[in-house]
Each structure stands twice: as structure tokens, then as C-alpha cells.
Amino acid sequence: MIPELGHFALIVALALALCQGILPLVGAHRNDATLMSVARTAAQGQFVFVVISFACLTWSFLQSDFSVAYVANHSQLALPTPYKISAVWGAHEGSLLLWILIMSAWTVAVGRFSRNLPAEFAARVIGVLGLLSVGFLLFTLLTSNPFLRLEIIPPDGADLNPLLQDPGLAIHPPLLYVGYVGFSVAFSFAIAAMLTGNLDQKWAKWTRPWTTLAWLFLTIGIALGSWWAYYELGWGGWWFWDPVENASFMPWLMGTALIHSLAVTEKRGLFKSWTLLLAISAFSLSLLGTFLVRSGILVSVHAFATDPTRGYFILAFLGIVIIGALVLYAIRAPELDSSAGFKPVSRETFLLLNNILLVVAAAIVFYGTLMPLLYDVAGIGKISIGPPWFEFAMLLPMLPLAFLIGVGMHAAWRSQPQGVLARRLRVPALIAVVVGVALPGLVYGRSGILVSVGVVAAVWIMLSSMLEPWRSWRRERGAAAMPRSMLGMSIAHFGVGLFALGVTIVSAFNVETDQSMRTGGTVDVAGYSFELRELRNAEGPNFQAIEGRVEIRRDSELVGEVLPQKRQYLVQKNWMTEAGINAGWNRDLFIALGDQLGNDTWSVRVQYKPLIRFIWLGAFIMALGGAIAISDRRYRSGA
């Protein structure tokens, strides 16, 4: 009964989404206030029914109702309760339902906080969001219904993929989706502006906080995913350039470009059509990511061909959204041009360069992700493009970007006298160079050109971004005197610097070794000695494990004890590696059990990862900066 209720609620939500998608748009076109007023009510109604539907699926998981195919395939009686809940979005059907829930929540929020927007504009924004929602609801109901029942009810479920049984991965998809889906708001604002034919600086001011909010969730979502891959996939990498990861990174790059271009549109009324194009691209890439991940085309072009329904549906949806948006853009964008100018040395120029470099970066990821697919479809051969390619190619846009950030932040709008800029940035630049040349050798005993360049860039960004808050603090006896949006920007850029420092140091000074180890034996890595004290059996609710007790010492002083495990999950029989990690602010010490080589002897992978935490810390600080910028009073005051 409950699953049927959930299914029914989803159908009602579709009906309401249709009302929300059609009536307000017609109303705005005819200037009919009654029709326009449907927007908010329909959006709220849709939200209520999507929540009911989502709750029904969650209930089925909690009750272990294995008559529901989706539950039977992704849960099990012994699965711990928190994972029964996260299993709701652990696979295709449920993650679509989560997508719809989040989109609906965004729409209600837009409705709630858009009271001071012109009624016609708000109606259009909510209408476009409604149409997008219709697409996803249809997709779920027609091709991916999570409420389908089984004829024969199995006594127990097939269990959730053990990889997903982890707190990090339980919250990673919701956060990522909040970001992904959030770009649909910027997209809808862009479409609404083009429908209205009126794109002024106020429009950018309305759009900015929504875009930044989506971006900050996407940032946290990606960082959490990277962190999860680091400790759960077992082998200590933090980014694999896997197509699924790239699918989230491309919208992030575009979204970052959009945030910066919106700043120019708001302050100077420039870059209007470019901003629109970025808003369309950021969301289109989110959709493309969904297509890549969900159609199965990445697993195999042929898997896609044998069950093409889902793939074709998303492809058609993607086509309608992108082509529709671009046609509208082609018609309307020329009317929006602005004639205001700016000098070659000005904030506008730096933001333009930022945009070009970020779009180039996104294009590189796009190329590297889709090339193997094209090769396969064209029958040239089956290629794979590995991390070395991406790592090298990404340096091209990212290195100049890193140096430009530090200058761009301080450039004035319209025109910047170059002498002032040089005088102000002289000291940070000098410190950055000294630290970059000296630090690698002093701390890690080795140096190199690329490391030094990386450290110089990182320190340069950090110092330069703290310059303005520091000046303000000295003048006013408190950073509070700075506008929140400026403070947020400085903090976010500081996060970029931390991130760059982490990436540089960990890629240069990471030590990794595979060894065989017997109980009582030691492995020495980077001045730390890992001793395998004992091997013992351990048990979890749905797995058995062999656990090593490893003591880590430095100069015979105990640093910590870690418990790496080799787990076997009872239902799926998969073996899983749980690394033992001793985390510190300046380094992680990492040991993972490989295979049993003989009595009491195992192969192990031991790693020393300096500053790896800075990678995720940097990302969280970027997100924090975004949050501070949104809280600026400017965005709360009326139009």
C-alpha cells in the first residue's frame, strides 16, 4: 500500500508541475495576474507531494519491504538503519527521486524569497523550473520507477553496495545534487530574463546569491566525494579523473566562471550575453553529467545500445533544454548588448581572463572525458585517457589563473593605475617568491621548479587575498567594516590558495610503497616506522574482517595506532579494503592491507601524504567564503 501511495503522490506531483510549468508562463505572456499567481501555490503543492513520495520510499526501506524491487536490490535486513536511509538514493531510481525533491525544494525557496521581484519575472522563473521538473518526473515515472513491485518476494535483499556503506558517501550525493540542481535556478533566471527581454544590473543582483549558494554546495559535495574516494576506495588517491568525477567538475568550473561574470554584470552592466551563456552552460553540463552517469553510456557504448530507453530520454531532454535555450539566446542576446567600456588594466579584464581560463579548463575536462567515447563510437579503437594527461593539461589554464587571481582581486573597476597596484602587491609577491623557493627544501629536504612555482602561486594567492581584510582590520579595528561580499571573496580565494598548496605539496612529496609485512615486522616511510603488532578477526553487523593493529612511531616515540581492515561483506561476498589512517594537519599516515602472502604475512601499501588535508580544507574554506558573500546585506534589501 505504502509504495503505491508513493507512486500515486509522484503522479500528483507531475500534474502540479505541469500547472506550475505552463500557467505562470502563459500568465506572464498575457499579463494575467491570476494565472501568474498559480506559480508559488503549485510549486508548494508539488513539493508536498514529492516529500510524500520520498517518505514512502524511505518507509519501504526502513520496513525492509522486499516486495519493492528497488528495495530488494539495494538493501538487506542486517543493513544498519542509517544506511537503509542513505540506500534510498544509493542507486539510479532513488537518486532521481532525490534530484526531484531537491529541485522542488529550490523552487519553493525561490518562491519564498522572490517576493520583491517583479511578479511577471518571478512567475517566469518558477514556470521554467516547473518545466524542468516535468522532465525529471516524466523520466522517473516512465523509465525509472522506484516503486515497482516484484512478483516473487525474496526473503532477504541483495544488500547495498559495500562501497556505499559509509557516512561520507551517505551525505555526498545530497550535497552534490543541491549544487547540481541549484544551477537550474540560475538557468531559469537566465531564461526568464531572455523571455522578458530585459536584463539589467538588478537581474544580476537577484541571480548572484542563488548561483553562489548552488556553487558552494557543489564545492562541498565534490570535496566530500574526493575525501570519500581517498579513504574508502582504499588506495589513497584523492582525484582519479574518472568520468563520474569529471561530470561534477565541469559544471563546477562553469559555475565558478558564472559567479565571476555575474559580478561584472551586476557592477558594470557588462558581459551580459556572456553571463547568460554561462548560466545556460553550467546547467546544461549538470544535465550532461546526469546523462553520462545515468545512461550507462560510460560503462559501455553497447550497454547503452541494448537498453537505450533511459539514455534516449535524457538525451532528448538534454536536446530540448539546450537547443531551446540557445535558440532563445540567439534571438534575444543581440538586444542586450551594452556599450560601456573598460581599460586593458582593470578588474573587468582580469575577470574576463578568469572566465576564459575557467572555460578552457572545462573544455579540457570535456575533451578528455568524451574523447574515448567518440573513438569507440567511430570504431577507431578503445582508448583510455589517464590522469597524467589531465594533470598536465590542467596546468595550462590553472597556472596562469593562479597568478592572475592575486592581481585581479585588487584591480579597480573601469581603469586601474598600474603604479598603485604594483606598490601594493610588491611585498606579498616578494614573500611568496621567498617562501616558494625556500620552503620545499627546508621542510621536505628536496626542491624542484614545478614545486616552487606551485608554492609561490599558493602563497601569493593566500597573502594577496588577506591583504584587504588586514588593511580594513587595521583601519577600522575589525574586519566587520568590510562589506560581507568582499570579505567572502577574500576568504574564498584564500581557500583556493590552501587548496593549491595542498595539491602541490602532496603531489611532490607523497611517498608510497608496497611491501610485504609479517606480524612483528616494520616498514619505514618518510621517517615514520609502521609496526604490525598483530592480526586479529573483527566483526561488523554485516561483514567479517581481518584487522591489523599497526603502531606508528617516529624516533621511537608513539605517534598513533591504526586498525586497517580487510572486510568481507556477507551477502555480496565482496572483499573491501578499509585503510588505517592517522590524520594530522600537516600529514596523513596511511596503511592498507593488500593480500595475504603466507602465514602472518600480508602485502601492504604504506603512504606518507603531506598536507593532503589542505585540499579538502581549502575547498571547505572556498565554500565558507561563498556563504559569507551571500549573507551580504545588499542581497537582502529590496529590489
Place this chain on the structure above:
Amino acid sequence: MLAVGLAAAGIALATVFTLTAMKDSMMFFIPVSDVVAGEYPADRNFRVGGLVVDGSVNREPGSLEMSFRVTDLRCELPVRYTGVLPDLFREGQGVVAHGRIGSEGDFEADTILAKHDENYMAPEVAESLAEHVSEQTAGLAEGSGECTSP
């Protein structure tokens, strides 16, 4: 505007240049039968894949050096590897290896991949196996399924 345009053009040019120059870091997947027949790139890394032959896994006691044979159900290729194996590496299971042919004609792998899901097999592996499954059942009598090496 001129400076901006030049910068943009420079970046674009550099990008195009790199993308073509780095063709080498793309790795082709070569079916085991082709490798055995000598049809593989000698001077760069490539990928092979198939099933780990039952009983072929050989370990030096107490060491990380090991060897095994991989088959596409027609030909078998000896593979050497030193290091920690992935969780799902097992005899009779699908596997993908990155590396190149060494001086002794063995495939010297620097990376071994086996996916985390029992039901999942790398698509290129599944495909190269599928080609020979029908041969084994039907064509073997006529001798068409023989492994040929130069």
C-alpha cells in the same frame, strides 16, 4: 581589448598544441589474441584484459612479485606484476592490466585493475571474450578458434 584577444588566442593555441602533443598518454586496449599475434605498439603502454586463467597465479613466497596468465578464451598471455593487488583480483575473474611487453615477451604490468563489483566486467573485456565464446562452443571443431602466434 587587443591584449585580451592575444592572451585568449595564446591560451587556445597552447591548448590545441598540448592536446595533440599528448596523444601518447592515451592508452589503447589491445585484445589478448592480437598481442600474442604480435600486433601491439612496442614503444608505448597499452591495456590488455580478459580472465585470469585458473591455476596460473604464481607468487614468489613472501614477496610482492607475482605472475599469472590472462586469456580472452582463445589465446593466453603471461603477465608479471609487482605490488598490491586490487580486492577483486581472483582466478577465473575479469581483469585489466596497464603496461607493455618486456624483453622476455611477458606483459609487464604497472597497474592491475579489477572492479569492485562481482557482476561488473570492463566492457572491452566482456566484448573480447564474447567474440571467442561462440568459437569455443561451435567453431573449435573446424579449428578456427586456434591461437596463432607468429
